[in-house]
Amino acid sequence: MHEKPVRTALREFVAERDWGKFHTPENLAKSISIEAGELLECFQWDDSGLGSAEDELADVLTYCLLLADRLGLDPDEIVLQKLEKTRVKYPAADARGRSTKYDRL
Amino acid sequence: MHEKPVRTALREFVAERDWGKFHTPENLAKSISIEAGELLECFQWDDSGLGSAEDELADVLTYCLLLADRLGLDPDEIVLQKLEKTRVKYPAADARGRSTKYDRL
Amino acid sequence: MHEKPVRTALREFVAERDWGKFHTPENLAKSISIEAGELLECFQWDDSGLGSAEDELADVLTYCLLLADRLGLDPDEIVLQKLEKTRVKYPAADARGRSTKYDRL
Amino acid sequence: MHEKPVRTALREFVAERDWGKFHTPENLAKSISIEAGELLECFQWDDSGLGSAEDELADVLTYCLLLADRLGLDPDEIVLQKLEKTRVKYPAADARGRSTKYDRL
Numbered sequence: 001m002h003e004k005p006v007r008t009a010l011r012e013f014v015a016e017r018d019w020g021k022f023h024t025p026e027n028l029a030k031s032i033s034i035e036a037g038e039l040l041e042c043f044q045w046d047d048s049g050l051g052s053a054e055d056e057l058a059d060v061l062t063y064c065l066l067l068a069d070r071l072g073l074d075p076d077e078i079v080l081q082k083l084e085k086t087r088v089k090y091p092a093a094d095a096r097g098r099s100t101k102y103d104r105l
Numbered sequence: 106m107h108e109k110p111v112r113t114a115l116r117e118f119v120a121e122r123d124w125g126k127f128h129t130p131e132n133l134a135k136s137i138s139i140e141a142g143e144l145l146e147c148f149q150w151d152d153s154g155l156g157s158a159e160d161e162l163a164d165v166l167t168y169c170l171l172l173a174d175r176l177g178l179d180p181d182e183i184v185l186q187k188l189e190k191t192r193v194k195y196p197a198a199d200a201r202g203r204s205t206k207y208d209r210l
Numbered sequence: 211m212h213e214k215p216v217r218t219a220l221r222e223f224v225a226e227r228d229w230g231k232f233h234t235p236e237n238l239a240k241s242i243s244i245e246a247g248e249l250l251e252c253f254q255w256d257d258s259g260l261g262s263a264e265d266e267l268a269d270v271l272t273y274c275l276l277l278a279d280r281l282g283l284d285p286d287e288i289v290l291q292k293l294e295k296t297r298v299k300y301p302a303a304d305a306r307g308r309s310t311k312y313d314r315l
Numbered sequence: 316m317h318e319k320p321v322r323t324a325l326r327e328f329v330a331e332r333d334w335g336k337f338h339t340p341e342n343l344a345k346s347i348s349i350e351a352g353e354l355l356e357c358f359q360w361d362d363s364g365l366g367s368a369e370d371e372l373a374d375v376l377t378y379c380l381l382l383a384d385r386l387g388l389d390p391d392e393i394v395l396q397k398l399e400k401t402r403v404k405y406p407a408a409d410a411r412g413r414s415t416k417y418d419r420l
Binding site for chain 2: 017019021022025033036037043047057058059060075076078080082083085087092096
């Protein structure tokens with residue numbers, strides 16, 4: 001996701017509206033939680049809201065990208081780095097087919 | 106974020122652990138909310154948890170990418186498409202420097 | 211929940227620790243979201259975390275009561291008042307047995 | 316909050332609509348997270364949404380009470396019991412005036 005087109009488009013969108021001043025890390029973290037709640041609403045009682053999930057997921061992703069940019073992080077890179085940590089916490093041999101948390105594996 | 110390396114790495118990670126069966130859209134949406142809460146915890150009382158934000162943001166992003174993949178969506182594409190809708194809802198001229206919601210602009 | 215014992219116990223607990231200064235409405239709203247995420251984690255992949263739900267629900271409730279107290283609201287009263295609004299939005303005859311949102315009833 | 320009026324009113328409201336079948340612990344936990352996100356939205360960029368906080372807080376509380384009832388728990392009691400645990404984790408002498416997490420006190 002460090003590709004130029006998306007990051008550039010987001011930066012231009014924010015700059016045109018002078019919204020950078022609202023985008024503190026804390027405000028972006030709140031926004032991610034708010035949008036995650038709206039995404040979850042698609043699945044509140046059943047899967048009947050699945051059709052709206054694309055737009056809601058886009059909103060969560062957008063705020064994640066804005067927060068990454070604000071913190072000077074490359075989204076792809078932090079996902080890959082975290083994946084390496086998770087590989088260690090959840091060795092394939094122990095975790096295979098189980099949703100058990102790592103501290104109980 | 107439709108770049109091959111991250112998507113491929115995530116798919117391999119999941120396949121090695123046979124975790125695909127847990128990754129229903131609903132379970133992934135719940136996971137995004139849960140991780141968004143952990144990210145928010147970095148900013149619960151002040152900014153003192155900022156140092157953990159990178160890892161928590163990576164967790165939110167990871168579940169977002171897994172959900173996108175599960176729904177057959179390209180993360181970059183849906184962010185750009187949503188951005189076009191938001192451009193219309195928040196014209197730069199009206200929204201400039203204001204955090205007002207679109208229905209009150 | 212406007213009964214004295216709980217409200218008094220919470221107030222004493224907060225005063226003894228001089229934590230009132232952290233309990234802005236915004237910080238309490240963040241805390242409610244964070245704890246709601248921990249409650250949801252009991253149900254992330256299945257119901258296997260049900261045993262922890264009591265403690266996590268208590269945490270969400272605690273922050274809700276602190277926010278109500280901070281805003282000068284009586285928890286029971288606002289629940290009952292909101293229930294009256296919801297009765298109007300979801301007439302029993304239309305809503306019976308359906309989880310449809312009010313604007314599509 | 317174990318007072319009869321609120322619990323009775325909620326039970327009647329649910330029964331009249333035959334909504335008990337939707338109120339699994341998992342669905343109620345999701346609903347609490349969703350409504351917590353709406354409450355947080357009152358404080359997304361600043362405090363300008365404070366006027367809506369009462370209704371949103373009522374929604375979070377309502378789902379918390381429904382979940383407590385569903386799990387056979389008394390809301391007041393679990394809050395008081397959790398408070399006793401928190402007293403031990405955060406001794407007033409150590410925690411006074413600090414928002415530090417218990418494992419770093």
